[in-house]
Amino acid sequence: MDEPTYDALCLLSFGGPEGPDDVMPFLRNVTAGRNVPDARLAVVAEQYERFGGRSPINDQNLALIDALRAEFAAHDIDLPIYFGNRNWEPYLADTVAQMADDGVANALVLATSAFSSYSGCRQYREDLDRAAAEVGERAPGLHKLRLYYNHPGFVDAVVDRIAEVHRPGARLVFTAHSIPVSMAQWCDYESQLDEMARLVAGRVGADWDLAFQSRSGPPHVPWLEPDINDHLATLAEQCVTEVTLMPLGFVSDHMEVQFDLDFQAAETATSVGIDMRRAPTVGTHPAFVTGLRQLVEERTAGGPVLWVGEAGPWPDPCPAGHCLAPATSTPTGGRPTP
Numbered sequence: 001m002d003e004p005t006y007d008a009l010c011l012l013s014f015g016g017p018e019g020p021d022d023v024m025p026f027l028r029n030v031t032a033g034r035n036v037p038d039a040r041l042a043v044v045a046e047q048y049e050r051f052g053g054r055s056p057i058n059d060q061n062l063a064l065i066d067a068l069r070a071e072f073a074a075h076d077i078d079l080p081i082y083f084g085n086r087n088w089e090p091y092l093a094d095t096v097a098q099m100a101d102d103g104v105a106n107a108l109v110l111a112t113s114a115f116s117s118y119s120g121c122r123q124y125r126e127d128l129d130r131a132a133a134e135v136g137e138r139a140p141g142l143h144k145l146r147l148y149y150n151h152p153g154f155v156d157a158v159v160d161r162i163a164e165v166h167r168p169g170a171r172l173v174f175t176a177h178s179i180p181v182s183m184a185q186w187c188d189y190e191s192q193l194d195e196m197a198r199l200v201a202g203r204v205g206a207d208w209d210l211a212f213q214s215r216s217g218p219p220h221v222p223w224l225e226p227d228i229n230d231h232l233a234t235l236a237e238q239c240v241t242e243v244t245l246m247p248l249g250f251v252s253d254h255m256e257v258q259f260d261l262d263f264q265a266a267e268t269a270t271s272v273g274i275d276m277r278r279a280p281t282v283g284t285h286p287a288f289v290t291g292l293r294q295l296v297e298e299r300t301a302g303g304p305v306l307w308v309g310e311a312g313p314w315p316d317p318c319p320a321g322h323c324l325a326p327a328t329s330t331p332t333g334g335r336p337t338p
């Protein structure tokens with residue numbers, strides 16, 4: 001592929017409220033155009049309020065940016081790093097406008113989502129298209145880096161994070177954000193999670209399962225299962241007493257990790273008599289930061305294309321028609337054009 005010369009990297013993430021007054025407007029941004037009932041928003045708002053109305057996600061992304069700046073400096077990569085979000089400040093469109101002001105002609109984009117799904121992949125690409133359209137002709141070219149769920153840097157960091165808390169003999173349970181089954185059918189989310197869980201568990205040497213967390217939406221709409229809380233109860237029935245929990249589907253310990261796992265799932269574990277330890281997400285683990293630098297060098301310096309497992313590197317750009325939104329979430333009810 002013919003690569004342009006890149007003059008910046010933009011970290012693209014979900015965003016989160018900075019204080020109590022931000023919580024409801026943030027949640028309305030997240031769920032705009034979708035049928036998430038107000039009752040569900042109220043429940044989630046309460047979860048943010050437990051954290052003083054402030055999500056840890058923005059600080060975690062800033063920490064990752066700091067780590068990447070140091071990594072770039074140590075490897076003579078001369079790319080300024082920008083930060084833009086889908087749902088909160090700094091909003092992506094403002095960041096793209098800033099890049100245009102600064103004379104950036106082409107930027108690489110690193111999304112904080114390792115796996116393939118509408119929420120974690122295509123929706124970020126839609127965000128980029130919308131932000132570029134908003135800024136107009138002077139907007140830089142925005143080039144998303146390929147998915148890195150099977151990059152050795154990510155996988156090595158996951159293995160190492162598990163080692164921080166794992167006890168030999170404990171059951172290793174991986175979690176990822178549940179998504180509607182109607183969303184899962186258009187992407188490789190489940191198979192990617194399954195393959196990486198198997199590979200990581202093999203390296204740790206543990207029996208393992210994959211469970212899902214943080215589902216929303218009405219109960220009659222099917223989402224990926226088992227839910228982590230139900231699964232802990234099932235494990236207890238099988239006389240499992242020690243669990244290592246690894247939130248494989250996330251790259252930082254944001255609200256959904258700290259609330260849904262450290263608070264809710266931990267309570268479930270206690271109530272069913274399981275001694276559970278949660279492994280940290282990759283965060284700024286040096287192996288992860290190295291892997292992200294290699295992902296950039298793949299595009300800027302002819303660096304090697306690295307991956308582990310069977311699926312091969314995620315294609316760059318994404319395959320047409322992949323990671324589509326579920327039909328019910330589009331205004332027309334039809335399939336969006338790829």
Ligand SMILES: CC1=C(CCC(=O)O)c2cc3nc(cc4[nH]c(cc5[nH]c(cc1n2)c(C)c5CCC(=O)O)c(CCC(=O)O)c4C)C(CCC(=O)O)=C3C
Pocket residue numbers: 014015016017027030031034036040041044055056057112113114117119120177178179180214215216217249250254255256
């Ligand atoms: C696959 C996936 C990821 C992982 C990939 C990625 O990282 O992108 C992810 C990440 C995140 N999800 C987050 C927060 C929320 N997700 C929601 C809602 C939803 N997520 C979905 C999927 C995912 N979500 C889906 C299918 C919905 C329902 C419909 C919809 O609205 O699309 C809602 C609305 C209320 C609710 O229904 O729970 C909130 C508040 C935060 C921020 C945490 C913080 O603040 O620290 C993060 C990193």
Ligand SMILES: [Fe+2]
Pocket residue numbers: 177
């Ligand atoms: Fe989410």
